[in-house]
Amino acid sequence: QQQVKQSPQSLIVQKGGISIINCAYENTAFDYFPWYQQFPGKGPALLIAIRPDVSEKKEGRFTISFNKSAKQFSLHIMDSQPGDSATYFCAVPVRGNNRLAFGKGNQVVVIP
Amino acid sequence: DADVTQTPRNRITKTGKRIMLECSQTKGHDRMYWYRQDPGLGLQLIYYSFDVKDINKGEISDGYSVSRQAQAKFSLSLESAIPNQTALYFCATSDLKASGNLYFGPGTRLTVL
Numbered sequence: 235q236q237q238v239k240q241s242p243q244s245l246i247v248q249k250g251g252i253s254i255i256n257c258a259y260e261n262t263a264f265d266y267f268p269w270y271q272q273f274p275g276k277g278p279a280l281l282i283a284i285r286p287d288v289s290e291k292k293e294g295r296f297t298i299s300f301n302k303s304a305k306q307f308s309l310h311i312m313d314s315q316p317g318d319s320a321t322y323f324c325a326v327p328v329r330g331n332n333r334l335a336f337g338k339g340n341q342v343v344v345i346p
Numbered sequence: 347d348a349d350v351t352q353t354p355r356n357r358i359t360k361t362g363k364r365i366m367l368e369c370s371q372t373k374g375h376d377r378m379y380w381y382r383q384d385p386g387l388g389l390q391l392i393y394y395s396f397d398v399k400d401i402n403k404g405e406i407s408d409g410y411s412v413s414r415q416a417q418a419k420f421s422l423s424l425e426s427a428i429p430n431q432t433a434l435y436f437c438a439t440s441d442l443k444a445s446g447n448l449y450f451g452p453g454t455r456l457t458v459l
């Protein structure tokens with residue numbers, strides 16, 4: 235069973251600050267590591283993903299940093315905005331059956 | 347129109363009742379999934395299907411069953427609902443070539459009294 239651990243469980247950040255949330259995993263199959271964003275009352279949606287042939291990927295204010303040897307990847311939200319307040323899930327491919335295992339989520343609250 | 351739709355969006359039922367949650371998609375994806383979300387527990391996979399003739403158990407399949415009626419339709423049934431099945435249920439789809447990229451529906455909030 236794939237173990238995916240996210241930290242911290244919740245995070246409060248001032249507007250304009252940097253939010254950093256982390257994901258650690260045990261084993262993986264194919265190389266694809268996504269972060270999903272979920273707003274209250276909505277389904278999760280893919281935010282950003284990385285393949286581990288690179289150590290970092292940036293899309294706008296969102297950056298994934300990947301450390302393959304440590305089996306960890308993190309999401310950085312630069313210049314955090316109140317609209318970024320959401321729950322963020324990391325996911326890791328499960329070896330053997332071609333699907334994703336999700337972490338328990340990080341709740342991020344950005345205060346004005 | 348939404349790519350992944352779920353019906354009903356909210357349902358309140360009583361213990362022992364049979365409940366069916368339905369999911370339809372217009373994305374043309376082969377792969378469909380049912381997830382359950384509970385506060386603090388994240389997203390747990392109930393069942394998944396990689397094509398019409400394929401059904402697979404996920405992490406928490408006990409007490410649930412599914413039917414893949416067509417490529418676009420995947421339904422989840424609770425044969426005899428119990429209170430600890432009170433949760434938010436999400437259907438999701440993915441393409442064969444990008445199975446790490448899931449498209450989620452809006453969710454069904456189920457309450458079992």
